[in-house]
Amino acid sequence: MAAPVRHLLGVVLAAAAAAGPVDSAKSAEPPKVVVSILPLHGLAAAVMEGVGRPYLLVAPGSSPHTFQLKPSEARKLQDADIVVWVGEALETFLEKPLRTLPKRATVVEVAKLPGVETLPPREGGIWSEHGHDHGQKHGGHGDKHGGIDGHLWLDPMNGQAIVRALGEILAQRDPGNAERYRANAASEAARIGELHAELERRLQPVASRPFVVFHDAYQYFERRYRLAAAGSITVSPERQPSAKRLAALRRTIRDRGAVCVFAEPQFKAPVVASVVEGTGARTGVLDPVGAPPIEPGPEAYRTLLDRLARDLVGCLAGPTG
Numbered sequence: 001m002a003a004p005v006r007h008l009l010g011v012v013l014a015a016a017a018a019a020g021p022v023d024s025a026k027s028a029e030p031p032k033v034v035v036s037i038l039p040l041h042g043l044a045a046a047v048m049e050g051v052g053r054p055y056l057l058v059a060p061g062s063s064p065h066t067f068q069l070k071p072s073e074a075r076k077l078q079d080a081d082i083v084v085w086v087g088e089a090l091e092t093f094l095e096k097p098l099r100t101l102p103k104r105a106t107v108v109e110v111a112k113l114p115g116v117e118t119l120p121p122r123e124g125g126i127w128s129e130h131g132h133d134h135g136q137k138h139g140g141h142g143d144k145h146g147g148i149d150g151h152l153w154l155d156p157m158n159g160q161a162i163v164r165a166l167g168e169i170l171a172q173r174d175p176g177n178a179e180r181y182r183a184n185a186a187s188e189a190a191r192i193g194e195l196h197a198e199l200e201r202r203l204q205p206v207a208s209r210p211f212v213v214f215h216d217a218y219q220y221f222e223r224r225y226r227l228a229a230a231g232s233i234t235v236s237p238e239r240q241p242s243a244k245r246l247a248a249l250r251r252t253i254r255d256r257g258a259v260c261v262f263a264e265p266q267f268k269a270p271v272v273a274s275v276v277e278g279t280g281a282r283t284g285v286l287d288p289v290g291a292p293p294i295e296p297g298p299e300a301y302r303t304l305l306d307r308l309a310r311d312l313v314g315c316l317a318g319p320t321g
């Protein structure tokens with residue numbers, strides 16, 4: 001009697017051992033992914049849909065330029081398997097915390113992903129007095145790191161490259177869900193491609209109309225859609241523009257015949273109203289990074305681009321002169 005039981009038990013245990021690793025790979029917790037800003041978070045959420053949810057650091061309505069980590073967010077970082085950020089050109093608040101992460105964490109610097117094209121910060125004319133110094137306030141490291149313009153997500157071609165790269169990184173980190181990540185990444189890239197074609201059609205009629213933005217965040221979008229941006233109000237969004245700069249801006253608005261001057265939901269900008277005074281330009285609002293009512297989630301990246309186009313057209317398409 002004893003022998004058959006032992007035999008049977010042996011078979012069951014062997015079967016369990018064979019099934020074990022497969023089962024645990026499938027039911028394992030998905031990687032803990034922490035993402036700096038809403039558009040990148042949206043891309044990560046699209047890749048992880050049906051598996052898990054990434055954690056967003058800079059809440060909708062906040063700006064990565066003025067953001068400070070709370071202790072609870074610092075703990076999320078320490079606990080992360082994967083951290084996604086643009087790089088030192090944008091999220092200066094992450095520089096130090098990323099140096100103290102445990103070794104198991106994979107840090108994804110989006111500016112260096114394959115297929116992501118970066119542009120140098122704009123200089124000269126009304127774009128800047130001393131170069132656009134996002135992230136340079138701690139000692140000019142914009143130069144040290146090749147001085148890129150960090151707002152690279154606003155080119156949908158970069159969005160596609162980012163989503164594909166994230167799909168591959170997650171597939172390698174979590175092989176049990178690899179097929180899902182790759183399929184999600186491919187369909188999000190396709191949806192971004194469709195949106196891009198639609199935005200070309202929508203923006204083309206207003207592409208030649210000059211406008212002024214609040215801070216120099218839109219270079220990637222302007223290049224992709226050949227828009228006629230004439231300058232920005234601030235050199236750095238956290239600093240008030242000088243009286244001299246405001247006077248120069250008013251001249252630019254008149255000389256270039258700027259149709260609209262755009263504020264941003266992340267910054268209080270009473271200066272926008274005074275800049276347009278007596279120029280004939282209208283005021284509007286553009287959101288480069290995601291403020292309410294945009295909600296974090298797998299749609300957020302495309303919602304952001306869609307609203308950006310809508311807000312540009314909404315102001316620029318009106319009567320001129």
Ligand SMILES: [Zn+2]
Pocket residue numbers: 065134151215216217237
């Ligand atoms: Zn910015």
